[in-house]
Amino acid sequence: MKISLYIAKRYLFSPGSSNAINIITGIAAMGVVIGALSLFLVLSGFAGLKDFSLRYTSFFDPDLKISPSSGKTLDLTPKDREQLHTIEEIASYAEVVEERVFLEYKNKPKTAYIKGVSESYAQVIAPDSILIYGDWLGKNDFQIVAGNGISRELGMGVERTYTNFLGIYVPKPGKGIPSDASKAFRKQRVVPIGIYSVNEELDAKYVFSTIGMARNLLALSENQVSAIEIKLKNETGESEAVTKLATIFEDRAIIKNRVQLNETLYRMLNTENLVSYLVITLIAVIALFNVAGAIIMMIIDKKGNIKTLYNLGTSLPELKRIFLYQGLLMTVLGTILGLFLGLILILAQQHYGLLMITPSLAYPTRITPLSFIVVFLTITTIGGVASYLASSRINQKLLR
Template sequence: MNFPLYIAQRYLRSKSSNNAINFITIIAAVGVILGAASLFIVLSGFSGLKDFTLKFSTIIDPDLKAVPATGKSFMLSDKQFKALHDLDAIASYSKIIEERVILAYDGKNFPAFIKGVDENYNQVNAIDSVIIQGSWLNQNTNQMVAGWGVSNHLSLGVLDYGKSVTIYVPKPGTGQITSTKSAFNAIHCVNIGLFDVNETLNETYVYTPFEMSRELLSYKPNQVSAIEFKMNPNIDEDIIKSQLKAILGDTVIIKNRVQLNDALYKMLNTENLAVYLIFTLVLIIALFNVIGSIVMMILDKKKTLSTLYKLGASVRDIRRIFFYQGSLMAVFGGIAGLIIGLVIVGLQQAFSLVMITPSLPYPVAINFSNVIIVLLTISILGIIASKIASVRISKSLIETI
């Protein structure tokens, strides 16, 4: 067995004759354990929040979406639509028309985006799961489904046939506006449902039938704002993207779900990184206790170290003893803290110990990546702290005894 490692294990398990040193060692070990447990719990909490946040936005986000490379819309030929229909990798696709509009209802106005969708839309996205009142659209009708936030701003109900919603959109073209009527296209429709996804989307979108949106915006038959795709399972995304690019050409950009929520992903990842760095700083402070514990142990074992030196152990071997001792303390403390963190996170998942609201438990998620991050962080910092402490041993220190 490695001689320095064997002695380090003995020192780690044995008590010192000095109670103060034992107390400092216990504090150092507890600090490492609690630091590792705290880091894992916080990372698990942010993973849960990330999954919870993205769960709602991804309900209405497709697997892939073709958007214009420039402008607001693009044209597709019947041949291109047939090629899309014949793609085995695509389970379904939906044509989309999107535009910013003004909604007018009962004397109130509110800016929003209409999203004109065809009959295949509910096969591409699980829109039915977020309809909280009313029903989904019927094609070839003047109907709409509004977000909960839009409904609140307009005091808009469901199936109120006595009061219709008027949707205004500026007419395309150039030149001076001579009258309000000539400047806008307008269409009247009835709200038949409400959806609830998240605050931003609830106050942004209303869904309308595809043909109604095409008529409102004066789009040509094959003109669309986007096409949303649902992939068949176990299909490589890069392959599908290349196939779609070959069909649709350079006039479109193909985006996946992550790219569609690029700003949201960046915000969540930045917050996660900031919290990780803060708790890593807490761990660094806790590991100063490990340095202090090792230094105190060196001073307590001066006579033993002198004996080992006279028996043939080199200064390097003696340094390695305390380097291994500190490293083992950090690693074992990290593992113990990780186990405690796993238990606490598991209890939160099973019994909802911490609640955000009376009906909503704080979301947590156990990710293997977080386990690796905690172990690597505590191990690297522990090794650095042990190295700093062990270099205090010198030949002059040993020979002064």
């Protein structure tokens, strides 16, 4: 084995007998480097893109969300509230009332959702992370915080003088068409005191209010909620918290974590990552089979040396190992070089913004140990298969 490895290193690093062999070997080595580099860039880019996309869910979505298993509301009894306070894994929870509403501001209409939240909502999410202008909700039931998309569409800003009001309308329950349209809706006039921004979809969907105002507008009792949003003390306590919550609410409610709340987004990002990995791997397969071609050309070039070694007592398996090791060395060294170059490019992107999405936003990237492992195993495995197939060309027929 030592002799085979020694000869393989000599063949790899010493020039061949012709320029054509040297050029082919150089192209094969470059293919390994580019394959490893490309795969590392793709994995790091998608890791950064995934973090960038999911960052907004951490701003807006709770660690756990309890929703009614049927109907629009869940009855939260005083006993339920007491039991929620006894769960050690829960740092804080907020009661939420949510419903579709009709907005009107200076004769401009828009449909949206009102999200009434209790005072503890500020401990479940960080309002400062989404608030871009004005103030967050206080105890005043006649104030709201609107999304940036709603604000732009209605031409509505933060009111300091309390001269312009936002009208919120909710249809009254009942059958048939009322004779007086003005009595068909419950109405509340409120003042926008803040503007938030999470992403384009959420910015155009919600207006936040106190839960008291939302309940009054929707004619709900103090025990009725649309959801309960929970902040955990740490992620490791999630399963224990879910088990205890399931005991409290039994079949009355559905409990989801952040991943389940954004299941479609997670699935889309994972699918895109997998497809991109497979595409780049396919390209790497094509490039790495140049290694097989280079080894076959090297076998032809060293045919005389191979016969000499065979006549001196080197076995056929040992001769095959020489060129197998040569291909593996080329693959491993090329992969390491490709990873090193990829690391430099990713660090340069993170520090200098070589590729920009917008003039002020660099393409997000993230370096993970998993990316190094996946790239190394993928490229070396493909290179090892190619090297094995090429070295198997050494047979008794060649040695005649």
